[in-house]
Amino acid sequence: MADTVIAPDVEAPVNPTGEAADVVRAAARKKALITGIGFVLVGLYALWAFGFGTSGGEDAVFGMTVPNRDTTHVGDLSLPARGVAIAMSVVCMVAGGLRIAFDRSRLAVRLSIALFLIAFVIAFLVWAVAGKQMSFAGALQNTLLAAVPLVLGALAGVIGERSGVVNIAIDGQFLFGAFAAALTGSVTGSLWAGLAAGAVAGALIGGLLAVFAVRYLVEQVVLGVVINLLVTGITGFLYTQLLQKDPEQYNDPGVFDNIRIPGFADIPVIGPVLFDVNVIVYLMYALIVIVHLGLFHTRWGLRARAVGEHPTAADTVGIKVNATRYRNVMMAGAIAGVGGAFLTIGTVGTFSKDMTSGAGYIALAAVIFGRWRPLGAVAAALLFGFTSALATSLQPLNTSIPSQFLQMMPYVVTIFAVAGLVGKVRAPAAANKPYTKG
Amino acid sequence: MTEDNKSTPGKPSEAKPAATGASATAPPKSSLGRAMLDAIITGNSAVVTFLAILLALVVGGVLMILADQDVLDQYKYFTAAPGDALSASWSLVSDAYSAMFKGSIMNPDLFADGSIEDNFRPISETITQATPLIFGGLAVSIAFRTGLFNIGAQGQIIAGAVFASWIGFVVDLPPVIHLVFVILAGVIGGGLYAGIAGFLKARFGAHEVIVTIMLNHVAVLLLGWLLTTDTFRRGGQSQPIGKDAHDNAVLPNLFGDNLRIHFGIILALLAAGIYWWLLNRSTLGFELRAVGSNPDAARTAGMSVARAQILAMVIAGAMAGLAGVSQVMSSTNPAHTLTPAIDAGIGFDAITVALLGRTKPLGTVLAALLFGALRAGGSVMQASANVSVDIVIVIQAVIVLFVAAPPLVRSIFRLRGARKGAEGGPLAAKETVGVQA
Numbered sequence: 001m002a003d004t005v006i007a008p009d010v011e012a013p014v015n016p017t018g019e020a021a022d023v024v025r026a027a028a029r030k031k032a033l034i035t036g037i038g039f040v041l042v043g044l045y046a047l048w049a050f051g052f053g054t055s056g057g058e059d060a061v062f063g064m065t066v067p068n069r070d071t072t073h074v075g076d077l078s079l080p081a082r083g084v085a086i087a088m089s090v091v092c093m094v095a096g097g098l099r100i101a102f103d104r105s106r107l108a109v110r111l112s113i114a115l116f117l118i119a120f121v122i123a124f125l126v127w128a129v130a131g132k133q134m135s136f137a138g139a140l141q142n143t144l145l146a147a148v149p150l151v152l153g154a155l156a157g158v159i160g161e162r163s164g165v166v167n168i169a170i171d172g173q174f175l176f177g178a179f180a181a182a183l184t185g186s187v188t189g190s191l192w193a194g195l196a197a198g199a200v201a202g203a204l205i206g207g208l209l210a211v212f213a214v215r216y217l218v219e220q221v222v223l224g225v226v227i228n229l230l231v232t233g234i235t236g237f238l239y240t241q242l243l244q245k246d247p248e249q250y251n252d253p254g255v256f257d258n259i260r261i262p263g264f265a266d267i268p269v270i271g272p273v274l275f276d277v278n279v280i281v282y283l284m285y286a287l288i289v290i291v292h293l294g295l296f297h298t299r300w301g302l303r304a305r306a307v308g309e310h311p312t313a314a315d316t317v318g319i320k321v322n323a324t325r326y327r328n329v330m331m332a333g334a335i336a337g338v339g340g341a342f343l344t345i346g347t348v349g350t351f352s353k354d355m356t357s358g359a360g361y362i363a364l365a366a367v368i369f370g371r372w373r374p375l376g377a378v379a380a381a382l383l384f385g386f387t388s389a390l391a392t393s394l395q396p397l398n399t400s401i402p403s404q405f406l407q408m409m410p411y412v413v414t415i416f417a418v419a420g421l422v423g424k425v426r427a428p429a430a431a432n433k434p435y436t437k438g
Numbered sequence: 439m440t441e442d443n444k445s446t447p448g449k450p451s452e453a454k455p456a457a458t459g460a461s462a463t464a465p466p467k468s469s470l471g472r473a474m475l476d477a478i479i480t481g482n483s484a485v486v487t488f489l490a491i492l493l494a495l496v497v498g499g500v501l502m503i504l505a506d507q508d509v510l511d512q513y514k515y516f517t518a519a520p521g522d523a524l525s526a527s528w529s530l531v532s533d534a535y536s537a538m539f540k541g542s543i544m545n546p547d548l549f550a551d552g553s554i555e556d557n558f559r560p561i562s563e564t565i566t567q568a569t570p571l572i573f574g575g576l577a578v579s580i581a582f583r584t585g586l587f588n589i590g591a592q593g594q595i596i597a598g599a600v601f602a603s604w605i606g607f608v609v610d611l612p613p614v615i616h617l618v619f620v621i622l623a624g625v626i627g628g629g630l631y632a633g634i635a636g637f638l639k640a641r642f643g644a645h646e647v648i649v650t651i652m653l654n655h656v657a658v659l660l661l662g663w664l665l666t667t668d669t670f671r672r673g674g675q676s677q678p679i680g681k682d683a684h685d686n687a688v689l690p691n692l693f694g695d696n697l698r699i700h701f702g703i704i705l706a707l708l709a710a711g712i713y714w715w716l717l718n719r720s721t722l723g724f725e726l727r728a729v730g731s732n733p734d735a736a737r738t739a740g741m742s743v744a745r746a747q748i749l750a751m752v753i754a755g756a757m758a759g760l761a762g763v764s765q766v767m768s769s770t771n772p773a774h775t776l777t778p779a780i781d782a783g784i785g786f787d788a789i790t791v792a793l794l795g796r797t798k799p800l801g802t803v804l805a806a807l808l809f810g811a812l813r814a815g816g817s818v819m820q821a822s823a824n825v826s827v828d829i830v831i832v833i834q835a836v837i838v839l840f841v842a843a844p845p846l847v848r849s850i851f852r853l854r855g856a857r858k859g860a861e862g863g864p865l866a867a868k869e870t871v872g873v874q875a
Contacts, residue, residue, distance in 0.1 A: 168647065216843035219867045221587055221647055222793065226838050229786055233831030234501065240826035241505035361651045368645065404663035411652040411659075419644035434867050 168224020171360025177340025202337015541818025592785025598759025628759020
C-alpha cells in the first residue's frame, strides 16, 4: 500500500469491512435519523404556519410571462393557497420519512433532500402570495441575473482551487472588474472595451494574488481578504474623487442590449428567461461548458488538477507547477472580472461604492457547496441566485416578514450550505499550500 | 545590551555574553549604531514595517495624482512644461499628507498661540479613533492565534453595540454600576454572535471566513430591522435612529468636554493586557496556541480542538463587542444612540490592524494607533485638502501587503536578505509542499 501512487481524482472506492463498517453504518443511520426528524419537524411547522396560516378560498397567482419579452402567452398559474400549502407541508414530512427509510442509497438521499427543499419553498411561496400575485417568470429572470456573477465567480474559484490556490479575492475581482468596465465603457464609449477592461482588471487582481501566494508564500486566505480590502479602498477612493464628481464622463457606460435567439426564446416560461439575454450571459453559458470540459477532458485540466492535488508529482513529470498556477489564477481572475463587468455594463449601468456586497464570498461558498466541480458550483450559484431573487420578488407583496429578513435569505442559505447541507467535503489536496522547490 | 554595558562600566566584561544569547555570532564590539546599521541593511521586521509604511504612502500619493483631474491635465503638457506637472503633483500630495499630519499628530500653526487643548487635540483624536481599533484588532488576533480567521468583527461589533445600547436605555441604574452592565452587555452580545461561527466551525467544519462574512451581512440587516421596531427606534422619528442612553451608561471623557479622548482607551489597554496574559501565561492560552499551530498534535495531546475553537471565537467576539460599546457609548457618538452604520468600518480595519500588529498585544496596540492616526488625519485631509478619506483604506491594505512579503520590500530597497528562516514574514503560509534539496 505504501508505495501506491494516488492519482488525482481517481480515488479507489472505499469499502470498509468489519468493525469499521459498523461504525460507519451507525454514524450514517444516526445522521439520517436526525435529518429526517428535522425534515418532519419543519414540515409540521410549515403545516401550522403556511397551511393553517392561510385562510381558505384564497388563490396564489403566479405570473408565467416575462414582461415585454414574451411571445409565448402562457396563462397565469392560479393555485388554491391553503390546499397547496397543506399538501406541500405533508410532502416535507414524507421526505423526512424517506430520508430515514432509505439512508443507504446516495440517489435516494439526494432526492429526499431535493423533494424537501422544493416542497418547503412552494409551501412558503403560496402562503406568501395567497390573495396576491407574483411574477414567477420574473423571479426566474431575477435568479439568472443574480446568478450570472456568482456562476462566473464560482468558475474562477474552481479553477484557482483546483490549481492549488485559494481565491478569496473573487470579491475584489468582481469589484475591480465592475469598476474598470464602467470607467472604460464610459471613457471610450464602447461596451466591448468595457468588457475587455473588466476581464483585464480581474486578471490583474488574479496576478497580484498569484505573485504574493506563489512567489512570496503568503497565507492565501489572509491574502485574499487583504486584496479585497485594497480593491474596496482603491475603487471607493476613485469613485469619490472621479466617478461621483463627473458621472457623465466617467460613470455612464450604458448596458449591453439583449440578443434574442429565435426558436429557443419561444420555449414557454424559460425560453425568454434564458435566450433573450445579453452577451455576457451567453459568454457565461459558453464558459460553463468550456471550464467543465477543459478541467476534466483536456491536458490543461489534467495538469491543473495535478498541480492542485500533488504538485511534487506533477513537477516530477515535468509540469511547471508555479507557472501553471500563475497562468490559471490569472485566467480565473479574468473570468471573475467578467462577472464583475456584468454588475455594471450587464445590468444596472453604473458603478457604485462596494456594489458587490459580498457576492464574491457567496461565489466562494458555491465552490465549496458544489464540491469543487464546475457544474456543482453552477448549481449552487443558481440556488443562491434564486434565494436573492425571491427576496426581490416578495418585497413588494408586503408579507408579514420584514424586508430585512427576506434580504437575509441568500446569506443564511450560504451559512446553511457551508455548515451542513454539503456533508463531508474534500478540497483539492494542495489548495492553500505553496510549492517550493528546494 | 550595549546600553547595559555603558551604564555599568565597572562591571567585568565576562558577564556580558550571558545576556546576549541570540547574537552569539555577532561581532563582539557591536555598538548601538552598528546594530542599527545592521538592522537597516539586512532589513529586520521593524525596518520592513517602516519601509512598508513609506511605500504605502507613496502608493497613496500616486493614486491621489491619478484621481485628480486638474493635475492630470497638467500632465498633458508634460513634455512642454514638466515642472508644472511635477510641482502640481507635489503640492497635491504634500498638502494632503501635511493635513493628515496636522489632524493626527500635531498642528504647527497652533503651536505658539493655541491653547493646550488645541495642541493636544490631534493626539486625542488619534487615540479616540484607535480605541475601537484596538478592541477589533485584538478580536481578530486572538482568533488568528487559534488558527481561525475572524472576518466577523463587523457583525460582532454590531451585536455588542445593540446589546450595550439596549441596556443603556432600558434601565436606569446608578453611576458606575450602569456602565459596568453596559460593558458586560457588549461583551455578551459580541461573544454570543461570534460563538455562532465558532460553533459551526467546531461542530460542522463550516469555513469560518465564509460564515463570519455572511454573519456580518445578517447583522447589518438585523440592525436595520431592529431600528424599525418600537423597542429600539426613538419615538417621533421617521429615521432609523435608536433611543438615547442614560447618562450613567456612558464612557466618561478623560480630559473634559473639549477633548474627545475617553475611558475606552483605558479599557482597550486593559484588554490588550488581558490578551497578553491569556496567551502567554494561562493554560487556556497555551491550548489556543497549540490548536492554532497544529490542531492534530493538539488533539493527540488530549486537547479539545472544538472547545478551543468555540472559546477563541467567543473571546474574540467579546473583544469586538467592547468596540461596539465604545462606538455607542463614547464621545465619538455624542447622542449615544444606535445608528445603521454604528460599526463605521472598524470591523474590516481591525483585520489590517491585527495583521500589521503580527497578532501580538503590543503590536496590535501600536498598529491601532497608527491606523487611528490615519483615520483622524484622513478626516482632516478630506475637509481641508479635498482628498477622500477612502485613501486611508488603500494605505492600510498596501502596508499589510508589503509587510506580508518582506523579500519584496527588501528587493525594492536593495537590502540584503535576513536569515533564510525569517523570510516568510508574519503571514507566511503554514504549510508548503515541495522537494527539499
